[in-house]
Amino acid sequence: xxxxxxxxxxxxxxxxxxxxxxxxxxxxxxxxxxxxxxxxxxxxxxxxxxxxxxxxxxxxxxxxxxxxxxxxxxxxxxxxxxxxx
Numbered sequence: 001x002x003x004x005x006x007x008x009x010x011x012x013x014x015x016x017x018x019x020x021x022x023x024x025x026x027x028x029x030x031x032x033x034x035x036x037x038x039x040x041x042x043x044x045x046x047x048x049x050x051x052x053x054x055x056x057x058x059x060x061x062x063x064x065x066x067x068x069x070x071x072x073x074x075x076x077x078x079x080x081x082x083x084x085x
Contacts, residue, residue: 041069
């Protein structure tokens, strides 16, 4: 019962944080795919881990995908526009 509750909390918080990021990008007037790539990669990390947990696929492939997503997300951080404040 506890893994189901924790999975639901993760899914709800992930949806909420995606909506917040979309709203902040819209308010700042930021467009483009490259600037959103960092957020996409960082949001795919918990999705990958959750799917691996659900389907009993915790292993080297899951860790490799997670590390690759973190590296790509960190690399694409340079495309995020700098605030003028």
